[in-house]
Amino acid sequence: MKALIIGGGIAGSVTAMALQKAGITSTIYEAYPHGAGNTGAFLTFAGNGMSALEAIGADGPVRQAGFDTPRLIFTNGSGRRLGEIPNGGAVSGGKISQTIRRGDLYRALQSQATQRGIAIEYGKRLIGTRNAPGGVTAIFADGTEATADLLVGCDGLRSVTRRLIDPGAPAARYVPVLNTGGYSTGVNVGGAPGDFHMMFGKRCFFGYVNAPGGEVWWFANPPRRDEPESHELSAVESRRWTEILCELFAEDAGPAVEIIRATTNRLAAWSTYDLPRVPHWHKDRMIIIGDAAHATAPSSGQGASMAIEDGVLLAKCLRDLPLSGAFEAFTALRRERVEAVVAAGARSANDKAAGPVARVIRDLMLPVVFRKMSSGKAQQWTYGYHIDWDEPVRLPANAA
Ligand SMILES: Cc1cc2nc3c(=O)[nH]c(=O)nc-3n(C[C@H](O)[C@H](O)[C@H](O)COP(=O)(O)OP(=O)(O)OC[C@H]3O[C@@H](n4cnc5c(N)ncnc54)[C@H](O)[C@@H]3O)c2cc1C
Numbered sequence: 223m224k225a226l227i228i229g230g231g232i233a234g235s236v237t238a239m240a241l242q243k244a245g246i247t248s249t250i251y252e253a254y255p256h257g258a259g260n261t262g263a264f265l266t267f268a269g270n271g272m273s274a275l276e277a278i279g280a281d282g283p284v285r286q287a288g289f290d291t292p293r294l295i296f297t298n299g300s301g302r303r304l305g306e307i308p309n310g311g312a313v314s315g316g317k318i319s320q321t322i323r324r325g326d327l328y329r330a331l332q333s334q335a336t337q338r339g340i341a342i343e344y345g346k347r348l349i350g351t352r353n354a355p356g357g358v359t360a361i362f363a364d365g366t367e368a369t370a371d372l373l374v375g376c377d378g379l380r381s382v383t384r385r386l387i388d389p390g391a392p393a394a395r396y397v398p399v400l401n402t403g404g405y406s407t408g409v410n411v412g413g414a415p416g417d418f419h420m421m422f423g424k425r426c427f428f429g430y431v432n433a434p435g436g437e438v439w440w441f442a443n444p445p446r447r448d449e450p451e452s453h454e455l456s457a458v459e460s461r462r463w464t465e466i467l468c469e470l471f472a473e474d475a476g477p478a479v480e481i482i483r484a485t486t487n488r489l490a491a492w493s494t495y496d497l498p499r500v501p502h503w504h505k506d507r508m509i510i511i512g513d514a515a516h517a518t519a520p521s522s523g524q525g526a527s528m529a530i531e532d533g534v535l536l537a538k539c540l541r542d543l544p545l546s547g548a549f550e551a552f553t554a555l556r557r558e559r560v561e562a563v564v565a566a567g568a569r570s571a572n573d574k575a576a577g578p579v580a581r582v583i584r585d586l587m588l589p590v591v592f593r594k595m596s597s598g599k600a601q602q603w604t605y606g607y608h609i610d611w612d613e614p615v616r617l618p619a620n621a622a
Pocket residue numbers: 228229230231232233234251252253254263264265266267268346347348349376377378379380381382401492511512513514517518520522523524525526527529
């Protein structure tokens with residue numbers, strides 16, 4: 223069996239490696255003309271994602287590229303401590319969440335795929351497909367084509383594969399916070415390295431972590447009810463973002479303003495999105511996984527891990543079942559979990575965008591919530607998920 227993998231991001235590289243372990247050959251087709259660059263934000267990569275990588279022996283280089291982030295500490299804009307929760311560890315089989323630059327995560331996965339002999343073709347943007355009884359053909363913008371037994375759409379939030387499977391598929395839903403962030407030097411914020419400090423500020427959410435080597439990595443989520451026009455955010459200059467953010471945090475206790483002023487990179491901001499329910503994940507010989515099927519708001523901290531779990535589980539399904547059964551089994555095994563993660567991410571993003579009244583209620587409720595979460599048991603369902611590679615997959619009773 224041969225597979226076409228569309229998209230060389232997180233899901234694409236992992237799926238190719240997992241399929242190889244399952245005895246299926248694949249080629250990755252990536253729209254961009256080259257591999258991951260050095261720029262871009264960082265992300266927290268949860269223990270369940272690391273556990274899924276371990277199932278295919280791909281966890282080592284990712285662990286080396288990131289750093290342990292064992293605790294999340296929450297405060298409000300007055301400086302009051304709202305609580306702290308473990309970030310992996312005992313709840314995820316000892317795996318501690320990592321903080322890692324996006325580009326480093328992509329590179330760690332892409333280079334492992336290449337080292338394992340998997341071909342990645344760059345500059346191949348999927349624009350269409352043709353189905354025949356014996357296979358599926360991908361049509362690329364450069365006029366070339368490729369044919370195989372199946373096609374896995376790992377092409378992210380704006381997936382073309384999603385539309386090819388179902389022209390009526392939903393588009394990404396805007397989530398009412400923006401995302402920006404950076405890397406700062408020369409600020410002494412104290413605290414243990416790797417502790418992630420999260421502040422529900424009076425007007426904006428802020429997070430920062432002490433990285434090894436003395437940098438402080440930070441992000442902020444300016445609330446924004448309506449979706450910005452596509453060019454609006456990119457037209458704002460870096461210096462202006464600094465002013466906007468310093469103004470948003472001016473009334474808050476804590477080091478937000480000092481950290482922002484010490485940023486060494488150019489600042490930019492992005493809109494954030496999710497995809498609560500995509501009714502059809504597969505059709506004929508095509509399936510979508512990762513953000514293409516169920517993007518979650520960045521606030522969940524689970525998008526990368528979900529994409530990785532998907533890739534490993536899909537490979538197991540294809541190893542143990544014929545094609546259509548494999549797609550049905552995958553959907554039945556994944557849908558409830560990923561949709562619950564997307565819903566949790568949307569709740570968390572909305573908390574960050576709370577208005578003045580909701581903010582008061584939120585700040586009263588959060589200490590109770592964090593107390594309940596402090597043992598880690600409440601996060602068990604996300605962080606504690608484990609894929610046993612050797613366990614056979616059977617068509618679940620809830621498969622269509
Ligand atoms: C601001 C921000 C912060 C985030 N923070 C976190 C976090 O802290 N923790 C976390 O776990 N997740 C986080 N995420 C989410 C995480 O980045 C995604 O869930 C993850 O990247 C999904 O992986 P994917 O492979 O499905 O999609 P992607 O990583 O987006 O990869 C899709 C790939 O497909 C390619 N592609 C697109 N269209 C085509 C086409 N037509 N043909 C060929 N190739 C194509 C793209 O170029 C890309 O390389 C964050 C996301 C954002 C935007």
